[in-house]
Amino acid sequence: MxxxxxxxxxxxxxxxxxxxxxxxxxxxxxxxxxxxxxxxxxxxxxxxxxxxxxxxxxxxxxxxxxxxxxxxxxxxxxxYGVVSEPSSTARRLRRERRRARRLARAAAREAARIRRRRVGRRLSRA
Structure with missing residues (x-):
């Protein structure tokens, strides 16, 4: 066979x-x-x-x-010999960094929104 x-x-x-x-x-x-x-x-x-x-x-x-x-x-x-493929480790690290950046941007937006809200209240009370 x-x-x-x-x-x-x-x-x-x-x-x-x-x-x-x-x-x-x-x-x-x-x-x-x-x-x-x-x-x-x-x-x-x-x-x-x-x-x-x-x-x-x-x-x-x-x-x-x-x-x-x-x-x-x-x-x-x-x-042509080198095929550049990111390894699973590099891909995982990139995902983690991306997730951390998203969380940091969301936290910064939330902090800015809270500050604006506080500033708006101060102006309306004065």
Whole structure:
């Protein structure tokens, strides 16, 4: 029977995944080219020297591609990675502060109303 299991890690974002696939393809081509260069050196073929030079260039490109994955991941995390959701604790504290402000405003209104009433009575008696 088919049983769904929850995934341990979330899927990579699209730009990061694209960079990672590109890096894997470039690294695999570099490894194949290194093997060909090695065999050309063993066979003492004229193609050995150009293959070794291009192998060095491909190694630089592969390193650049891996760094591109890292940079793309960092940029994506900086732009979209942080989801700002207030925690339940922050929400509760905000509610308490709001309630305290409402009570303070209501008390201030009541005090002002009482003062006005007292001032009105004094004027009418005088």
């Amino acid at each position: 088919w049983v769904e299991e929850p995934v341990g890690r979330r899927r990579l974002p699209d730009p990061v995944r694209t960079a990672a696939v590109r890096a894997v393809l470039i690294a695999s081509v570099t490894l194949i080219q290194a093997m060909v260069a090695f065999f050309c050196v063993l066979a003492e073929v004229w193609l050995a020297f150009p293959m070794v030079l291009s192998g060095v260039a491909c190694t630089v490109v592969a390193t650049w591609a891996v760094l591109d994955v890292w940079v793309t991941r960092q940029v994506w995390m900086q732009r």
